[in-house]
Each structure stands twice: as structure tokens, then as C-alpha cells.
Amino acid sequence: xxxxRIAQVKSYDDAAAMARFVDTVIDDQPGLRAxxxxxxxxxxxxxxxxxIQESHQHDPAVWEPVITHPNLVLAVVGKIAEAxxxxxTIALCDAPHTYAxxxxxxxxxxxxxxxxxxxxxxxxxxxxxTDLRRETWITQDDVVVxxxxxxxxxxxxxRLNLGRDSLFFGHWGEGHYYGADYDTNELHQHHxxxxxxxxxxxxxxxxxxxxxxxxLKTHKKTGLTCCLKNLVGINGDxxxxxxxxxxxxxxxxxxxxxxxxRVELERALKRVGRRAAQSVPGLGPWLxxxxxxxxxxVLGDSETTIxxxxxxxxxxxxxxxxxxxxALLYGNVDGSWRDGTxxxxxxxxxxxxxxxxxxxxxxxxxxNADLLIAGDDPAAVDAVAARLIGYAVDExxxxxxxxxxxxxxxxxxxVDAVRVWDExxxxxxxxxxxxxxxxxxxxxxxxxxxxxxxxxxxx
Numbered sequence: 001x002x003x004x005r006i007a008q009v010k011s012y013d014d015a016a017a018m019a020r021f022v023d024t025v026i027d028d029q030p031g032l033r034a035x036x037x038x039x040x041x042x043x044x045x046x047x048x049x050x051x052i053q054e055s056h057q058h059d060p061a062v063w064e065p066v067i068t069h070p071n072l073v074l075a076v077v078g079k080i081a082e083a084x085x086x087x088x089t090i091a092l093c094d095a096p097h098t099y100a101x102x103x104x105x106x107x108x109x110x111x112x113x114x115x116x117x118x119x120x121x122x123x124x125x126x127x128x129x130t131d132l133r134r135e136t137w138i139t140q141d142d143v144v145v146x147x148x149x150x151x152x153x154x155x156x157x158x159r160l161n162l163g164r165d166s167l168f169f170g171h172w173g174e175g176h177y178y179g180a181d182y183d184t185n186e187l188h189q190h191h192x193x194x195x196x197x198x199x200x201x202x203x204x205x206x207x208x209x210x211x212x213x214x215x216l217k218t219h220k221k222t223g224l225t226c227c228l229k230n231l232v233g234i235n236g237d238x239x240x241x242x243x244x245x246x247x248x249x250x251x252x253x254x255x256x257x258x259x260x261x262r263v264e265l266e267r268a269l270k271r272v273g274r275r276a277a278q279s280v281p282g283l284g285p286w287l288x289x290x291x292x293x294x295x296x297x298v299l300g301d302s303e304t305t306i307x308x309x310x311x312x313x314x315x316x317x318x319x320x321x322x323x324x325x326x327a328l329l330y331g332n333v334d335g336s337w338r339d340g341t342x343x344x345x346x347x348x349x350x351x352x353x354x355x356x357x358x359x360x361x362x363x364x365x366x367x368n369a370d371l372l373i374a375g376d377d378p379a380a381v382d383a384v385a386a387r388l389i390g391y392a393v394d395e396x397x398x399x400x401x402x403x404x405x406x407x408x409x410x411x412x413x414x415v416d417a418v419r420v421w422d423e424x425x426x427x428x429x430x431x432x433x434x435x436x437x438x439x440x441x442x443x444x445x446x447x448x449x450x451x452x453x454x455x456x457x458x459x
Contacts, residue, residue, distance in 0.1 A: 002028075002421035002428050003413055004375040004384045009353055010368075012064075018075035018372070025349060025374040026083060032347070036083040036209075041124070043088035045080055046207035049073050050215040050230050050351075051094040054104035057363040063108055065356035065366040068213045070109030072351050072372075076211060077127070078118055086122025091203050093153075094233040095132035097362075098180065099139045102131045130154070132201040134236050144181060155202030157236045160331045165407050166196030167319035172252055173245030177316065178309075180238035190240045198327050199236040205333050212348040212378065216371065216385055217356035217364050220310035220445040221317040222398045225361050226385040227348045227378035228410075229317075229398060231324040241324075244309025244316045254315050257306055266307070303359060304446065311447030318398035322410065325378060330408040340408045348381045349374045352388070357442035369437040379403050379411035380418045387434040390441015395451060 005025060009017045026032050049068035056062035077090055092115075096102060106112045112129065119127050132153050138146035163169065168191055179187040190197045204210060214230035221243065222229050235241060247253025248263065256263050302308070309316060329343035352371035356364025371388065375381040379402035383393045393415055394400050403415045420429050436442070444452050 002419045003377055003380045004373060004418065004420045005423070006384065006388075006420060007372045007423040008370050009372050010370045012069045012071040012353055015071065015075060018072055019079060021372050021374070022075050022079040022349065025347065026079065028374075029347060029376050032345075033083060035345075036080065037085070039087065040084075040208075041087050043084065043209075044203075044207045045084075045088065045090045045209045045211060046204050047073065047076055047080070047090060047092045047211045047213060048094060048204065048230065048233060049092065049213040050217075050225070051096050051100075051102075051105045051233070052361055053097045053100035054108070057359075062366070064354045065217065065364045066215070066362065067105060067108065068215050068351045069353065070111040070114070072349070072353070073111065073213060074109075074114055074118070076213060076349060077115065080211070081118055081122050081125055084125070086125040089126040089128060091128040091130060091207065093128075093130040093132050093201065093203050095201065095235055095238070096233070098133060098135065098137040098144075098238060100136075128203075130201075130203055132203065132234065132236055153201040153203050153236065155206050157202055158200045158205045158331065158333055159197055159335055160200055160327045160337075161195060161197040161335070162323055162326065163194050163196060165326075166323050167401070168196045168242065168323070169194065171319070173242075173254070173316060176245045176247060176253055177242035178244050178246055178255070179241055180243065183239065186239050187242065191242055196323065197240070198324060199240050200324075200327050200331060201234055201236050202333065204234040204328060205331060207344070209345045209347065210328060212346070214348070214350055215356065215361075216350050216352035216369060216373070216389065218358060218360035218389065218442055218445050218448070220360065220447055221314045222321065223312060223391060223396045223444065223448050223451075224382065224386055224389060224398065226350055226382045228325055228382050228402055229321050231321060231328060234324065234328055241320050242316050243320070244314055249313060254309050254311075254313050255307065257311055257313055303363070306447045310445065312395075312451040315397070318396075318401065321398055322402055325402070325410050326406070326408040329410065337408070340406075343408075346378065347374070347376055348378055350381060350385060352385075352437070355389070355437070355442065357389075357438075357444075359445055365443070367438055367442055371437055377412040379415075380413055383415055383418055383431055384420055384434065387431050388437045390436040390438070390444075390452070393431065 007021045133150045137144045214226045219225040245253040248259045350373040352369045355367040355369040358365045382399045402410045
């Protein structure tokens with residue numbers, strides 16, 4: 001049996017093709033079909049799409065290259081309901097961007113109404129939809145101007161400390177991490193010395209099977225967002241997550257690729273603005289907005305200028321994402337850790353029918369890649385995804401280091417041993433045999449373009 005399966009599906013309207021693929025993937029995993037058929041009314045299956053936000057950052061009418069398509073979500077939920085004969089609970093959940101509109105996401109494809117049809121078919125089945133965020137934000141000019149409490153995950157939240165096993169232990173960026181908010185004090189409370197902890201939502205922590213449904217897209221901080229990066233959506237507080245280290249590589253950071261007076265001016269403006277935003281309610285955030293605007297005028301807009309760790313030199317976000325994967329696979333609800341040979345039951349099905357290239361993850365251009373990718377090993381699936389968008393595995397730290405030896409391993413296989421069943425060829429192949437889904441590969445985020453160009457020109 002191959003480790004990863006690829007199928008060609010050309011339209012989200014082809015419900016039969018998506019359902020057949022899900023059926024085949026369930027049968028591919030040893031014992032999964034039999035486990036699902038067991039009479040277990042207390043079973044909890046989590047389905048975790050990529051629901052980052054309701055639409056493209058600059059075009060509210062565009063959403064297919066941004067989020068997991070509702071038709072694929074429905075195909076997966078329907079097949080799990082069928083396999084369990086309508087017993088147990090299927091929980092759909094995610095923690096979108098703090099400023100995303102959760103109900104607008106669910107409105108895509110009338111997902112809530114169509115899930116109710118599956119519920120009606122299986123009266124004993126419980127289908128839940130949960131927004132895992134504890135708080136939502138109102139932002140203006142990328143500055144938080146209001147914070148609103150959000151209904152919490154009914155199963156609570158688990159604090160998991162990876163300690164010395166975190167990929168941040170001993171990292172040179174300690175003390176300079178920047179998260180989702182300008183209040184970095186909270187972030188540093190959770191990442192210092194031998195404390196490297198994450199707040200994981202209780203629903204994914206409690207589940208018996210985690211079904212990951214990521215989108216195949218480029219990403220500004222990690223090059224690729226697929227299975228591994230999609231785990232950012234299981235956390236309850238994004239300000240526990242390091243996103244970059246302030247400064248340039250020369251000063252021990254990865255926020256900007258290089259220094260200069262413009263960068264130093266922007267950093268100074270941001271420091272003053274952040275202090276004002278934290279200490280002067282109302283006026284402070286307004287002042288911070290003006291300073292950020294001035295910085296963009298000096299250095300350039302974020303759609304064309306590298307800032308905030310949005311480039312291939314980001315040495316922070318991949319560490320955070322891999323820590324989260326280990327927290328899911330090996331963490332217990334009480335904050336303890338299970339044996340490294342007994343990970344949580346896991347399945348991934350990647351939505352690549354329409355993928356995203358360019359300024360991903362929130363402003364990508366659509367790519368009709370016509371692909372579904374699946375497996376039970378997130379490292380192997382992401383290695384295949386990397387090849388299909390045009391990267392070598394070793395160019396993406398988030399994928400390369402997922403294969404590293406660790407007390408709590410993410411991968412089930414060595415990267416050189418990954419085998420792929422490609423339904424397009426009706427044959428098994430290796431990673432090296434895979435060609436990009438689009439000639440030349442997906443166009444990278446502009447912060448990753450020089451990496452692709454360097455490989456292309458052999459330098």
C-alpha cells in the first residue's frame with residue numbers, strides 16, 4: 001500500500017468522484033473501516049477544514065482558492081456518517097483569523113443547511129460546528145481596535161508544554177518573538193527557557209479520529225500551507241503562537257531579510273506605536289495605525305514589500321506549526337503526553353481541486369490543479385504537496401523538519417521512502433517522480449520568489 005494517494009478531480013460539482021476518493025482513502029488505512037463500523041455511540045470524529053477567512057483579502061467575491069470547499073467537506077462528513085452508520089459525533093471546527101466572519105465562512109455553499117440534510121439522514125448522529133476562538137477582533141489598518149469575547153469550545157482548552165522538546169527550546173530568537181498581537185508580553189510568558197506551551201482547543205484534543213482537510217496553497221511564512229500548517233487552527237489563542245522574530249538575520253531576527261535606514265525607521269515607529277496601543281486605550285491604537293501607515297509609505301506596501309517574517313528566511317513559523325502537530329498527535333486532555341509510538345488516529349485529505357498561488361494564504365490567485373491528495377502521515381502528504389506545487393522537500397523547513405527524529409515523531413516514514421499511488425497514472429511512484437501540477441509550479445509568494453529563482457538558475 002502506498003503512503004499517499006493522488007486523484008484527479010476536475011470539478012467540485014463531481015460529488016460522486018469526491019465520495020469515491022474518500023471511500024478509497026478510508027479503505028487504504030489499515031483497520032480504519034473496521035474501527036469506524038464499531039458500535040461506539042461515544043466516538044468523536046473531528047473534521048478540520050482550512051477556514052482561515054470568508055474570502056480573498058482584496059476581493060470579497062473570491063473564496064474558492066482560500067478555504068476548503070464545502071462540497072469536499074460534505075463528501076467527507078457524508079462518508080464518515082455512512083461508515084459509522086450514523087453513530088457518534090462528527091465535529092467540524094477551526095480557529096480562523098481573529099477578524100474572520102465565521103458565519104460568512106459557513107454560508108459558502110450553504111454548508112450549515114446541507115449538513116442538516118446529512119443529520120436528517122442519520123437521526124442518531126450528532127453534527128457539531130464549533131468556532132474554536134476564545135476572542136474575535138475588529139481591526140483597522142492591521143491594528144486591533146476592539147476585542148470581543150467569543151463562545152468558547154464547550155470541551156474547554158488544554159495547556160500543553162513541550163518544554164525541552166519544543167523546537168523553540170534554545171532558539172536564538174527567544175525574547176524577540178512576535179505573535180498575532182502587538183502585546184508580546186503574553187507571548188513571552190508562554191515561550192521562554194524550558195516553557196514552550198500552547199493552548200489547544202478541547203474538541204480536537206478529545207477526538208478519537210482527526211480528519212485534516214487543508215487547502216493546497218502557497219504561504220508567505222512557510223512557503224506551503226497544507227496539513228502541517230493547517231494545525232494552527234486547533235489553538236484557542238493565536239497570541240501564544242510565535243510568528244516571527246523581530247529584526248533582521250544580522251540582529252538575530254527574521255522579520256526583514258536585510259536592514260537599512262528604512263527598516264530601522266519602520267521598526268522604531270512600530271515600537272512607539274505598540275507601546276501607545278497598549279497603554280492608551282482608544283487614542284493608542286489610532287496612533288499605532290498612523291505609524292504603521294507611515295512605515296508602509298516609507299518601505300512599501302505589504303503586498304510588494306517583505307515584512308513581518310513573510311519570506312523564505314522565516315525561521316519561526318515552521319517551528320510553531322510542527323510543535324502544534326506534536327501537541328495534537330501526542331498530547332492528552334489533562335496536559336500530559338502519551339508514548340511516542342501511539343499517536344492520535346489521523347487522516348488527511350487535501351483540497352487541491354482549486355489551489356492557491358502567489359500571495360497566500362489570504363490573497364492567493366486560483367490554480368485549477370484538479371487534485372485531491374490523501375494519507376495518514378501529515379509529513380508524507382505535505383512532502384507530496386510540496387512537489388506538486390513545485391518545491392523540493394528540502395527547500396521548505398516546515399516539511400523537511402517534519403521528518404526529523406524526535407521523541408514525538410510526526411512522520412511514519414523516511415522522506416526517501418515515501419511511496420505515492422497516482423491515480424492519474426494508475427501506478428506507484430516516488431517523490432522524485434512527481435511533476436508539478438502546473439508547468440513551472442505554483443507561483444510562490446513574492447517573499448519566496450528568490451528561493452525558486454536561485455534553484456532554477458542553479459545558484
